[in-house]
Amino acid sequence: MNGPTLNIVGLPRDVYKGLPTTLCAGCGHNSITNNLIKALFEFGAEPHLLAKMSGIGCSSKTPAYFVEHSHGFNGLHGRMPSAATGAKLANRKLLVLGISGDGDTASIGLGQFCHMVRRNVDVTYLVENNGVYGLTKGQLSATADVGSTSKAGRANELETIDVCGLAIELGATFVARSFSGDGKQLVPLLQAAFAHGGTSLIDIVSPCVTFNDHAGSTKSYTYVKEHELGLNAPDFIRGSEDIVVDYEPGTAQDIELSDGSHVVLRKVDHGYDATDATAAMAMLRTARERHELMTGLLYVNPTAADLCEREHLIEEPLRDLNESALRIGRADWDQIMEAARA
Amino acid sequence: MSLDIVNNFTIRVATVNGSGSQSANLALTDAIFRLGIRVAPKNVFPSNIEGLPTWFDVRVSPQGYQCRTRDIDILVALNAATWRADVASVRSGGVVIHEAAFAVAGPTLRSDLTYYAAPFASLAKAYASDGTLRKYLTNMIYVGVLAELLGIDEATVERALVKQFKSKPKAVALNLGAVRAGSEFARESLVKTDPFRLERVSGGTAGLLFMDGNRAAALGCVMGGCTVAAWYPITPSSSLCESFIALCSTYRVDPETGRMRAAIVQAEDELAAIGMVFGAGWAGARAMTSTSGPGISLMAEYAGYGYFAEIPGVIFDVQRAGPSTGLPTRTMQGDVAFCYTLGHGDTKHILLFPATVLEAYEFAMAAFDLADRFQTPVFVLSDLDLGMNSWMTPSLPYPEKPFDRGKVLDAAALGAIESWGRYRDVDHDGIPYRTLPGTPHTDAGFFTRGTGHDEEAHYSEAPDVWQNNLDRLVRKHDLARTAVPAPLIEDEGHDAAILAYGTTHHAVVEARDLLGAERVGVDYLRLRALPCAPEVAAFIERHERVYVVEQNRDGQLFGILRTELAPAVAARLISVRHYNGVPIDARAVADPILQHERQPVAAGAASR
Numbered sequence: 001m002n003g004p005t006l007n008i009v010g011l012p013r014d015v016y017k018g019l020p021t022t023l024c025a026g027c028g029h030n031s032i033t034n035n036l037i038k039a040l041f042e043f044g045a046e047p048h049l050l051a052k053m054s055g056i057g058c059s060s061k062t063p064a065y066f067v068e069h070s071h072g073f074n075g076l077h078g079r080m081p082s083a084a085t086g087a088k089l090a091n092r093k094l095l096v097l098g099i100s101g102d103g104d105t106a107s108i109g110l111g112q113f114c115h116m117v118r119r120n121v122d123v124t125y126l127v128e129n130n131g132v133y134g135l136t137k138g139q140l141s142a143t144a145d146v147g148s149t150s151k152a153g154r155a156n157e158l159e160t161i162d163v164c165g166l167a168i169e170l171g172a173t174f175v176a177r178s179f180s181g182d183g184k185q186l187v188p189l190l191q192a193a194f195a196h197g198g199t200s201l202i203d204i205v206s207p208c209v210t211f212n213d214h215a216g217s218t219k220s221y222t223y224v225k226e227h228e229l230g231l232n233a234p235d236f237i238r239g240s241e242d243i244v245v246d247y248e249p250g251t252a253q254d255i256e257l258s259d260g261s262h263v264v265l266r267k268v269d270h271g272y273d274a275t276d277a278t279a280a281m282a283m284l285r286t287a288r289e290r291h292e293l294m295t296g297l298l299y300v301n302p303t304a305a306d307l308c309e310r311e312h313l314i315e316e317p318l319r320d321l322n323e324s325a326l327r328i329g330r331a332d333w334d335q336i337m338e339a340a341r342a
Numbered sequence: 343m344s345l346d347i348v349n350n351f352t353i354r355v356a357t358v359n360g361s362g363s364q365s366a367n368l369a370l371t372d373a374i375f376r377l378g379i380r381v382a383p384k385n386v387f388p389s390n391i392e393g394l395p396t397w398f399d400v401r402v403s404p405q406g407y408q409c410r411t412r413d414i415d416i417l418v419a420l421n422a423a424t425w426r427a428d429v430a431s432v433r434s435g436g437v438v439i440h441e442a443a444f445a446v447a448g449p450t451l452r453s454d455l456t457y458y459a460a461p462f463a464s465l466a467k468a469y470a471s472d473g474t475l476r477k478y479l480t481n482m483i484y485v486g487v488l489a490e491l492l493g494i495d496e497a498t499v500e501r502a503l504v505k506q507f508k509s510k511p512k513a514v515a516l517n518l519g520a521v522r523a524g525s526e527f528a529r530e531s532l533v534k535t536d537p538f539r540l541e542r543v544s545g546g547t548a549g550l551l552f553m554d555g556n557r558a559a560a561l562g563c564v565m566g567g568c569t570v571a572a573w574y575p576i577t578p579s580s581s582l583c584e585s586f587i588a589l590c591s592t593y594r595v596d597p598e599t600g601r602m603r604a605a606i607v608q609a610e611d612e613l614a615a616i617g618m619v620f621g622a623g624w625a626g627a628r629a630m631t632s633t634s635g636p637g638i639s640l641m642a643e644y645a646g647y648g649y650f651a652e653i654p655g656v657i658f659d660v661q662r663a664g665p666s667t668g669l670p671t672r673t674m675q676g677d678v679a680f681c682y683t684l685g686h687g688d689t690k691h692i693l694l695f696p697a698t699v700l701e702a703y704e705f706a707m708a709a710f711d712l713a714d715r716f717q718t719p720v721f722v723l724s725d726l727d728l729g730m731n732s733w734m735t736p737s738l739p740y741p742e743k744p745f746d747r748g749k750v751l752d753a754a755a756l757g758a759i760e761s762w763g764r765y766r767d768v769d770h771d772g773i774p775y776r777t778l779p780g781t782p783h784t785d786a787g788f789f790t791r792g793t794g795h796d797e798e799a800h801y802s803e804a805p806d807v808w809q810n811n812l813d814r815l816v817r818k819h820d821l822a823r824t825a826v827p828a829p830l831i832e833d834e835g836h837d838a839a840i841l842a843y844g845t846t847h848h849a850v851v852e853a854r855d856l857l858g859a860e861r862v863g864v865d866y867l868r869l870r871a872l873p874c875a876p877e878v879a880a881f882i883e884r885h886e887r888v889y890v891v892e893q894n895r896d897g898q899l900f901g902i903l904r905t906e907l908a909p910a911v912a913a914r915l916i917s918v919r920h921y922n923g924v925p926i927d928a929r930a931v932a933d934p935i936l937q938h939e940r941q942p943v944a945a946g947a948a949s950r
Binding site for chain 2: 047048049050051053063064068069070071073074075076079080081082083084085086087089091093094111114119307308311312314315317318319320321323325326327330332337340342
């Protein structure tokens with residue numbers, strides 16, 4: 001028999017595909033989508049239990065491009081975490097996957113992001129981070145680096161918001177960073193995030209080929225080359241193909257931009273202890289001073305209770321409970337009325 | 343001594359907030375209620391924790407009127423800061439019971455009032471050495487003075503205290519002692535010369551109990567099957583969710599596992615609260631949030647999303663006085679127009695207007711059914727008066743109907759049909775079928791979005807697809823006209839009529855009696871929901887003049903009716919408005935109507 005390869009829940013890879021992307025050719029988000037399809041297939045996610053949640057922006061369109069037959073919720077700009085929280089509370093059996101961008105998370109949705117993390121809602125939360133507002137054509141976002149310029153030529157003078165450092169500070173239980181084209185790193189991170197019982201943040205640097213690929217941007221690319229600190233030559237394909245990189249733990253990867261500026265990704269080493277929040281914060285701080293972005297699993301607390309546990313919810317989805325489980329019994333009801341009278 | 347005035351007067355207790363006066367006020371109210379006398383308490387309090395003026399009115403009337411009255415007969419004056427104004431508020435022939443230290447001279451010495459000076463402070467001092475305790479007990483002392491002067495027996499007061507301080511016998515004894523100190527003082531030192539007294543009415547309050555509207559709504563949420571609640575604290579709605587939390591902690595605990603059958607999240611803001619509601623509603627749980635005007639402002643964007651993406655959700659708006667932060671502890675019917683079209687673009691919501699504690703309960707349950715049936719947000723517009731004041735109410739009946747979960751396709755249903763589209767109007771009623779995430783069928787999934795979508799929920803910018811969808815939403819809204827609680831109509835064929843909604847009802851009840859005494863008969867339609875039922879236009883057409891009475895400055899429902907009704911029908915409407923922050927009283931309804939009826943002016947002109 002020459003049928004397609006099936007995963008552990010007996011489904012072929014095609015089930016995890018979605019509608020054709022309507023994003024720009026070469027958009028880093030498309031690489032993320034492809035890696036998601038691979039990760040969900042290999043993980044054996046049940047499509048009917050997958051809830052694809054998103055906000056507004058280029059990133060937030062991507063739930064349409066994978067697992068077409070799952071339920072999707074393309075909500076409001078910056079307000080996906082609350083909808084994801086509600087969905088998870090209503091049916092805790094769902095695998096909730098939230099897809100956001102840097103504008104959606106670090107600007108308009110910063111409050112909801114913080115409180116979702118704080119509550120440890122069991123959501124895999126991806127920030128497809130390109131440092132730019134794509135759908136509104138090229139304004140700077142709050143994750144743009146200091147000195148980076150917008151398409152209009154205006155230089156960013158404000159501090160960048162590092163969603164990973166912020167999340168650790170807020171008590172996050174799973175914090176990772178990766179690069180859209182680094183499937184070797186991203187796919188296992190995604191699968192670990194699906195498995196983690198709590199908010200799993202993956203900040204994914206994702207180049208914008210249309211609005212952030214100009215002189216002055218630090219998240220564009222014209223080519224990728226071996227950084228002086230790096231040990232590995234990455235695979236890289238320029239143009240309408242998706243960007244792909246591959247570098248080893250403990251090494252750095254420099255992406256040189258059209259104006260000569262660089263994004264440097266440094267992968268955490270094999271021996272890195274990801275359970276030490278203080279060390280993780282120090283590492284992020286040091287990397288920031290060196291103008292590097294640390295990638296990999298930065299921090300994890302695998303035993304923290306998620307929101308549903310903290311709320312002591314019953315195992316059965318709340319949405320399945322009927323009148324007899326939800327209404328006060330007649331005897332108790334009469335007692336309530338009597339107590340109000342007596 | 344003039345003729346006695348029995349069970350027909352209003353007591354006003356003027357004190358400062360944070361002094362524990364609420365316990366004394368409620369004990370007094372309850373004691374009167376226990377005499378079989380129908381009573382209506384109104385708490386007028388400041389947006390403050392301690393030290394600002396607060397007033398508590400207790401009204402008793404043979405008719406059992408539940409609305410506020412501006413006619414104060416007996417003043418208990420404990421607040422030096424408002425002493426002058428408080429005395430001025432008492433109507434001629436009334437009584438002033440005051441702290442003996444307050445000077446009765448100049449404007450506070452009125453020849454048409456009876457004064458009783460009571461040394462509350464020194465009585466409290468003699469009774470309690472602790473300063474805080476003394477402050478609290480001062481209030482109980484006034485209960486004792488009133489009990490003696492009005493004729494409430496001690497056993498009845500004691501029963502009220504037992505209820506007030508349930509399971510705290512020490513507190514009951516301590517407070518009862520303070521009550522006794524007050525009544526003993528009155529017995530020994532005061533000579534009653536006023537005509538006001540209470541007389542037990544056998545069976546007068548049989549079958550009734552006391553409850554505030556927020557607790558009744560919370561009971562409705564429990565019985566209506568709400569399992570997810572998300573809220574941000576705001577006066578005057580907080581006690582709704584707090585009551586829900588308290589009820590769930592007792593009645594939503596799985597007996598076998600001890601685990602919860604409800605999730606309640608105190609959200610970071612109202613944006614998140616309503617987002618959680620729609621996330622949960624989308625995933626199939628009955629979900630609610632409770633807020634007031636400022637929270638509604640923040641919810642506008644998601645309300646439009648819920649309308650357009652067609653997701654059930656229940657929003658309680660316990661209205662307070664706006665605009666802006668306004669008067670956070672005062673009442674208003676101020677969000678009617680805002681909620682009706684909350685959201686940008688063409689948006690129309692279902693609004694329910696509970697007027698009574700019973701309706702706060704019943705409409706809460708109905709809201710979840712309507713939200714599921716119509717797959718849309720449903721707003722329950724209560725207000726501070728209903729939500730936070732205690733009202734006499736019949737027992738809340740046990741629900742006999744099962745939940746109406748609306749049109750939801752499960753895996754078996756999907757297997758039995760050829761194809762399915764989330765927004766297809768297969769039943770030609772504007773209401774499509776939905777599926778819930780987690781449904782084990784390959785056709786179950788769809789992409790919910792706030793962007794333009796076709797019948798299969800795919801993104802579409804096609805002009806006809808967009809317009810057809812908006813038209814279907816209107817058909818759905820129109821269908822709701824006959825599904826929402828119907829208006830209550832009392833039509834005796836008069837030329838004039840009143841149209842009111844929500845707590846304005848209680849003032850209308852008394853106002854119709856006042857008007858009747860002036861030989862001005864008016865019919866009455868109490869609107870209980872939007873969109874308007876067809877009976878509303880028919881009722882207005884049967885009358886030459888219909889006074890739309892409401893508690894806001896701009897005549898918000900008046901405006902909605904004028905927009906929605908045919909011009910000839912709308913021309914019969916006359917707006918009557920009350921908007922000073924305190925609950926509307928009968929004279930605010932009757933006076934302008936009387937004026938119009940005696941000198942009819944062109945219909946449509948506003949009355950302020």
